[in-house]
Amino acid sequence: MIELATPAATHAFGRRLATVLHAGDLVILTGPLGAGKTALTQGIGAGLGVSGRVVSPTFVIARVHQGGRLPLVHVDAYRLSSLDEVDDMDLDVAIGDSVTVVEWGAGLVEQLSESRLEVRLARRADSEVRELELIGVGSSWAERIQQLLAAD
Ligand SMILES: Nc1ncnc2c1ncn2[C@@H]1O[C@H](COP(=O)(O)OP(=O)(O)OP(=O)(O)O)[C@@H](O)[C@H]1O
Numbered sequence: 001m002i003e004l005a006t007p008a009a010t011h012a013f014g015r016r017l018a019t020v021l022h023a024g025d026l027v028i029l030t031g032p033l034g035a036g037k038t039a040l041t042q043g044i045g046a047g048l049g050v051s052g053r054v055v056s057p058t059f060v061i062a063r064v065h066q067g068g069r070l071p072l073v074h075v076d077a078y079r080l081s082s083l084d085e086v087d088d089m090d091l092d093v094a095i096g097d098s099v100t101v102v103e104w105g106a107g108l109v110e111q112l113s114e115s116r117l118e119v120r121l122a123r124r125a126d127s128e129v130r131e132l133e134l135i136g137v138g139s140s141w142a143e144r145i146q147q148l149l150a151a152d
């Protein structure tokens, strides 16, 4: 478990996570309202160097950010019934060429990729501290998580 004491710490963790991301990666962010899923995605976007502000995708389902090392596809799965809907959305990038970050995606998008990183964010009562857990599925995630934690 990693403690993120401030919004700045969450942003910095996102930037560091971005350094180990590859084309085709799926990152699933889970956690309650206000846990920091969008804040973390903003850090990932900054780390990838994408242009345009990363905001909550709530009203668009998916938003593509280009101009960085890899395109970032930011998805709000809240109202999706399946990630096939994102595949069918005719985005101007392919998911296989991009990093796809899904908020609220647990239990929904696993079928999209055999390999994925699940990031679980939790809040504590009356505190800014966020607790972050990483669960990697797929061969290269174990190494990449180790790499991330070693840099801590
Ligand atoms: N340690 C922290 N890390 C991240 N955000 C924090 C932290 N402490 C306080 N915050 C605040 O919590 C809020 C997190 O909001 P954010 O939109 O990122 O959450 P979310 O998980 O995406 O919520 P939603 O479910 O509505 O999409 C922001 O207002 C942020 O400033």
Ligand SMILES: [Mg+2]
Pocket: 037, 038, 039, 056, 057, 103
């Ligand atoms: Mg959000």
